Amino acid sequence: MAKLHSTPNNTDFNWKGWEKISKLIPERGWVWQNYRTGTSSDKSEWVEQQIYYDMLYTFRLGALSPYAKALKEGKLLGTKCPKCGDVTFPPRVNCWNLDCKLEITDWVEMPLTGILHTFTICGFAAKSALKKLPFVLAYVLVGESKTAVANILKIDQPWHTETNMPVIVKFAKEEDRVGNIIDFWFEPDPKWTPSPMNAEKERIEKLCQPVYEWVRILNR
Numbered sequence: 468m469a470k471l472h473s474t475p476n477n478t479d480f481n482w483k484g485w486e487k488i489s490k491l492i493p494e495r496g497w498v499w500q501n502y503r504t505g506t507s508s509d510k511s512e513w514v515e516q517q518i519y520y521d522m523l524y525t526f527r528l529g530a531l532s533p534y535a536k537a538l539k540e541g542k543l544l545g546t547k548c549p550k551c552g553d554v555t556f557p558p559r560v561n562c563w564n565l566d567c568k569l570e571i572t573d574w575v576e577m578p579l580t581g582i583l584h585t586f587t588i589c590g591f592a593a594k595s596a597l598k599k600l601p602f603v604l605a606y607v608l609v610g611e612s613k614t615a616v617a618n619i620l621k622i623d624q625p626w627h628t629e630t631n632m633p634v635i636v637k638f639a640k641e642e643d644r645v646g647n648i649i650d651f652w653f654e655p656d657p658k659w660t661p662s663p664m665n666a667e668k669e670r671i672e673k674l675c676q677p678v679y680e681w682v683r684i685l686n687r
């Protein structure tokens with residue numbers, strides 16, 4: 468246990484004024500807003516529910532804070548175990564390798580390149596991302612990392628996404644960075660060209676069409 472980083476406790480956080488701040492935010496948490504059954508006879512068995520969970524979460528990064536600070540500077544910081552040499556991004560404070568007995572890792576700057584491990588093409592999303600549909604959520608191995616990180620892959624034709632394709636990391640403009648995963652995204656390596664259309668790509672292209680149409684309606 469001695470190797471674990473110290474956990475910040477509440478005594479170093481100033482809770483004064485928190486009550487006032489919390490009153491400005493509609494802090495309702497997971498509340499069932501609506502529970503109703505259908506009105507027309509044929510739908511009388513239907514139960515309709517709506518959930519409001521647009522609440523404020525506050526969390527601390529603790530020993531992982533350098534990762535967030537680096538994002539603001541346009542850098543990706545991963546970690547490397549001094550014992551076994553495993554590199555991980557996103558970073559891990561302690562090595563995951565059981566033989567290393569929670570060895571504290573070192574910070575390493577990651578290259579802004581990676582390999583796409585797996586992906587999904589999203590046809591629906593949270594409200595804030597609806598107009599970006601359809602988009603690709605990619606799991607990428609950045610540099611030598613043994614773990615993948617999920618983020619958006621910006622690609623003009625989502626159906627051309629391929630496993631093992633090389634990708635690059637792109638950062639948002641400095642003034643837009645917030646020290647969070649949304650500060651960066653992936654794009655295909657400019658040197659990469661997709662393989663020709665095939666049955667699977669055609670199937671996915673077809674599936675994307677109603678999504679494009681729906682987003683056009685949203686944008687009207």
Ligand SMILES: [Zn+2]
Nearest residue numbers: 548551562567
């Ligand atoms: Zn290790």
